Amino acid sequence: MDPAVEGESGLWSGDELDLDTYLARIGYDVDRDGELSPDLRTLTALHRAHVRSIPFENLDVALGRQVPLDVKSLQAKLVRRRRGGYCYEQNSLFAAALERIGFGVAGRGARNRTRGAALLPVTHALLAVETEGQQWLADVGFGWQGPLEPVPLRDGARVEQGGWAFGIGREAGGIHVLRSLRPQGWTDLYAFSPQTLYPGDFTVMNHFSSSHPESRFLGQVVAQKPGPEVRRALVRETLSTVRANGADEERIVTVGELAATLKADFGIEIDEEERAGLERLHPVGV
Secondary structure (H helix, E strand, O other): OOHHHHHOOOOOOHHHOOHHHHHHHHOOOHHHHOOOOOOHHHHHHHHHHHHHHOOEEOHHHHOOOOOOOOHHHHHHHHHHOOOOEOHHHHHHHHHHHHHHHOOEEEEEEEEEOOOOOOOOOEEEEEEEEEEOOEEEEEOOOOHHHOOOOOEEOOOOOEEEEOOEEEEEEEEHHHEEEEEEEEOOEEEEEEEEOOOOEOHHHHHHHHHHHHHOOOOOOOOOOEEEEOOOOEEEEEEOOEEEEEEOOOOEEEEEOOHHHHHHHHHHHHOOOOOHHHHHHHHHHOOOOO
């Protein structure tokens, strides 16, 4: 068993997290939703609440800002300012919360497979969580295509989450693949090895994604949100909506609609300085 998954104390700085404020941010009420303990019920409820409440977005990267991953910075941005973040931010915050509750958590690094046959670098960060004698894939940071709840980390696992189905495959070399069932059949989302990654590894990956010229997060707005019935993604000027019944639609968001769309569809409120900076990037006029 991976020693980090078994629970290496303090790895994710869970002791620095204001857990009550985090729970309030994701809408988890202990009296209503149950006491927190390192079990599958708690892991599932927290995962679902997090992805429901905190959107995926790259706005700080698009604006040329630094993206710190320490718990205090993540809490200030994603919790108190009620903003979103991308995978390194989301899963680092979630790992801190899980560690604080008593879960064993380890990082993993994945290659995105949603962009055709291209062999992409390992730039996606996710988590492996140990509870009740089994490992679970936990990923609150893959955007609109990601799981709503943990997925059993074993070959052949299949789960339904709302109107969506996810599965785990296994390839040569111990590679795991997260797949999603689409109208055309099972589609790979990403592939990852069993190698443990640590917060420092997330920092290195974050540096590439937030500053390298080839990063897809530079120079454009990305905001995404999964849901049990509807999933939405804004990439540059295109707002895509996919429903659990297979229906999908796209529309163009003009610069004059950008701030309102971020608020209405993703729950992201930006200040005037951020608005001006993002509108300068937007490719479609009023």
